Amino acid sequence: MAATWLACQVWADLDVQTSATVAALVCPVIGAALAAWAGHSGEQKAVAASDSSNGRSEVVYSLPPRNPSFVGRDIQLAAFENGIEERTSTVVQVLHGIGGVGKTTLSTEYAYRRLERYGLVWWIDAETPSMIGGQLTSLGVAAGWVKTAADIPSALREVRLQFSRTDRWLLIFDNAEDPAALAQWVPQGPGHVIITSRNPAWELVGEPVAVDPFSRAESVALMRRLSPTLSSAEANDIAGRLEDLPLAVAQACSLMNETGMSAAEYLKELDRNGRDLLEDGRLPTYPTPLTQVVVTALRRMEEESPAAVQLLEICSMMAAEPIPVELFTPEVAVALEEPLAAQLQTTLGMRRTLGWISRYGLARVDGKSILLHRLVQLVISGSIDAERRPEIRRTADEVLGNLCPADSKKTSSWALWDRLMPHLLASDLVTTRSTALRSAAHALAWYLIERGELERSRQLAATLYEHWRVSLGPDDRQTLSAAHTLGTALWRQGRYVESQDVTVEVYKRSGQAFGRDHLSTLNAADRVASNLRELGQPREARALHEDTLKRKERIFGEEHLETLGTAHTWLWIFEPSDCTRRAWPSTRRPTCVGGGCSATTIPIRCSRPMTW
Numbered sequence: 001m002a003a004t005w006l007a008c009q010v011w012a013d014l015d016v017q018t019s020a021t022v023a024a025l026v027c028p029v030i031g032a033a034l035a036a037w038a039g040h041s042g043e044q045k046a047v048a049a050s051d052s053s054n055g056r057s058e059v060v061y062s063l064p065p066r067n068p069s070f071v072g073r074d075i076q077l078a079a080f081e082n083g084i085e086e087r088t089s090t091v092v093q094v095l096h097g098i099g100g101v102g103k104t105t106l107s108t109e110y111a112y113r114r115l116e117r118y119g120l121v122w123w124i125d126a127e128t129p130s131m132i133g134g135q136l137t138s139l140g141v142a143a144g145w146v147k148t149a150a151d152i153p154s155a156l157r158e159v160r161l162q163f164s165r166t167d168r169w170l171l172i173f174d175n176a177e178d179p180a181a182l183a184q185w186v187p188q189g190p191g192h193v194i195i196t197s198r199n200p201a202w203e204l205v206g207e208p209v210a211v212d213p214f215s216r217a218e219s220v221a222l223m224r225r226l227s228p229t230l231s232s233a234e235a236n237d238i239a240g241r242l243e244d245l246p247l248a249v250a251q252a253c254s255l256m257n258e259t260g261m262s263a264a265e266y267l268k269e270l271d272r273n274g275r276d277l278l279e280d281g282r283l284p285t286y287p288t289p290l291t292q293v294v295v296t297a298l299r300r301m302e303e304e305s306p307a308a309v310q311l312l313e314i315c316s317m318m319a320a321e322p323i324p325v326e327l328f329t330p331e332v333a334v335a336l337e338e339p340l341a342a343q344l345q346t347t348l349g350m351r352r353t354l355g356w357i358s359r360y361g362l363a364r365v366d367g368k369s370i371l372l373h374r375l376v377q378l379v380i381s382g383s384i385d386a387e388r389r390p391e392i393r394r395t396a397d398e399v400l401g402n403l404c405p406a407d408s409k410k411t412s413s414w415a416l417w418d419r420l421m422p423h424l425l426a427s428d429l430v431t432t433r434s435t436a437l438r439s440a441a442h443a444l445a446w447y448l449i450e451r452g453e454l455e456r457s458r459q460l461a462a463t464l465y466e467h468w469r470v471s472l473g474p475d476d477r478q479t480l481s482a483a484h485t486l487g488t489a490l491w492r493q494g495r496y497v498e499s500q501d502v503t504v505e506v507y508k509r510s511g512q513a514f515g516r517d518h519l520s521t522l523n524a525a526d527r528v529a530s531n532l533r534e535l536g537q538p539r540e541a542r543a544l545h546e547d548t549l550k551r552k553e554r555i556f557g558e559e560h561l562e563t564l565g566t567a568h569t570w571l572w573i574f575e576p577s578d579c580t581r582r583a584w585p586s587t588r589r590p591t592c593v594g595g596g597c598s599a600t601t602i603p604i605r606c607s608r609p610m611t612w
Contacts, residue, residue: 060143061121063111063172069225069250070109072218073102079209080110080194092186092193092206098361098373099293100247101211103196107172110194118192119168126173126195129181136185163187170194177359179205198297198361213244213373222246226253234263241270243320243374247290248278275382278375294362294379301360308356310340312363315370316381317396319426322369324419325354327399335398369419394434397427401436408447417447429460430467438468438478445485454493461486465502475513480506480520487527491534500531517555519562522548526566545570 080093095103111121122139124132133152140146140159150158163169169191176182176197183205186193195206202208214222219239223230230238230253242248255277256266269277279291288296302309315323328350333341343349358365362380363372372380384392400423405413421444429441441464448457464482472479483506490499507524514521525548532541549570552563 059115059119059121061111061115061118062139062142063121063123064104064108066108066112067105069222070105071221071225072214073106073109076106076209076211077110077113080114090186090188090191090193092195094195094197094202094206094208095211096197096200096202096208096361097211098245098364098376099198099297100245100290100375101213102246103211104174105246106211107174107194107196111170111172114170117168118170119166121170121172123172123174126176126182126185129178129185132173132182132185160187163191164189167191172196199359200364201355201359214239214246214249216240216244219244219246219249222249223253226250227257230256230263238263238266241267245290245373245375247293248375251278251289274375274378278379290375291379294376295383297360297362298380298383301356301362305353305356307340307343307353310337311353312357312372312380313384313392314396314399315363315372316377316384317393317427318400319422320372320374320377321422322371322419323423324403324416325350325365325368325370326416327403328353332399332402335395335402337395393428397432397434397437400424400427401434401438401440404436404440404443406443408443408450414447414451417444421447430463431471435478438464439481442478442482442485445482445489449485449489449492454489458486458489458493461489475509477520480510480513480524484520484524484527487524491527491531496531496534500528500535503527503531517551522551522562522566526569530569542570 076095095107097103108123111123115121120139120143122135122142124135124139126132133156136159137146137150137152137155140150140155140162141148143162145162146155146158164187167190169189171187171191171193173182173185173193173195176195177199179199179202182195186195186205193206195202200208200210216236216239219242220232220235223235223239224232227235238252239249242252252266255261256263261269266277275291279289298309298312311328328344330345333344336344340353343353354365354370357363357370362376363370365371400420403416404420404424405416407413408417420440424437424440424444427437429437429444432438432441442461445457445461445464448454448460461482465479465486468476468479468482483502487499487503487506490496490502503524507521507528510518510521510524516522525544529541529544529548532538532544545566549563549566552560552566556562
């Protein structure tokens, strides 16, 4: 037994507690005594003596060192208090959140603040479930429930029995991953259990308590405490860029204190080399930097679900905003590689894949969206090999482009457009090689027109047109679509001369490339005629509209929306009051009531232009 313990310390370079626990598992009879001795030998272990002044008995406790820089978290600390009093059964609360959000620090701070309310407080490393038994045995020995010579199975039975008979105890199971694996270790009795986990799925074990990043005020308070020379404005800027993730905020202060780096230099370096920056700034209370936390979780998850890692890599190419779950449906599986493609063939497979991501705390997943913290996203993106990055970028473009609604005029599609817009704008719409994403790009410009954001639409369409006419060619369909969108945005802004310059080119090139009866040519003709009318040439405008209308009637029929759209624009050339007097160049004529055309023929008023 002693040899086992000595080998763990000398050869394996393990600490006292871990050496004792390993020895206890190997030699249970003598090991319990050694584990109990180790439980009192490290600086993280202590027994509080009784307070003779108030007659309270001693508090037996084992906790990590307290974080002297702890700030905020008042709401979460108060949540621990709820339901503790007047309870005869075990209260189980589960703190869950992404890595680096401060779950362990929060639970430890609560234990120190409320130490006097408990008779026993014990912290257990629950990351490896097979090691929990030895730690509970150490607890039993320290509490006087178990003799030092007891074997572990007997000791565990006695510990469970004592928990059921004893009140005022607190157990903290830190960094647990699997609810099913931990459930057997949660004792029953009038006590309090806190579990920390990245996995949010603990409803069958205890009450989940979400731990989010700091509020901005908490971030600034911590930074000013750790780095007093920082101004409030500088702390606010850094915290904002780090999105208030506690570990990242503390690492930033540690790095600036160590190197003398200014706030401005730190922010510049974060832009230039963010992933490497997040590897620096080690903390005495949390020695693992954020990059290592995320990469370790990725590697472990890849062993369980390679498809989940593939999905996260695709998400890392998008904006740090909620990502619609609808992106990952069977329809997009053809654009994906295995094993993710196979998992997305069924809803169950897709949800299981998302479940692994949620379990490892790398993103927050709900029924509609996936949300990665910006820094977690940065680390995941930076972990992708340079050789693989273009292919993952292409896959993300295809997935995003395939979900975009085909018709941005339909108001029913606007909610989806709003959810997709941040990710579209975060993509490289100009240089993408994805045909689907290019189509989505000028559809987005049309959507912005429909929502009245004319300048944003004009800027986007102009950028697409200027670049695509070079990279794709001036006669490419998508180049001409971007130009037509630009012409429409300019027309809606009242910039008719500029609109006409662009639209005439589209009209000529489309006619040469696809013929005068092609829909893109006919729609360009509509826009040219509308510009002519605004530029004081109504006769030319009318002639072009009449020719276009006849062509559309012949090709599509009188009832087709394209035909009706041109008919509406033809009527609009005249004064609204003339709608009922002018000749209608078709066998169908709209009925105008109160200045507007009837819904049976044209769905909007005569006096308003229509974008087609």
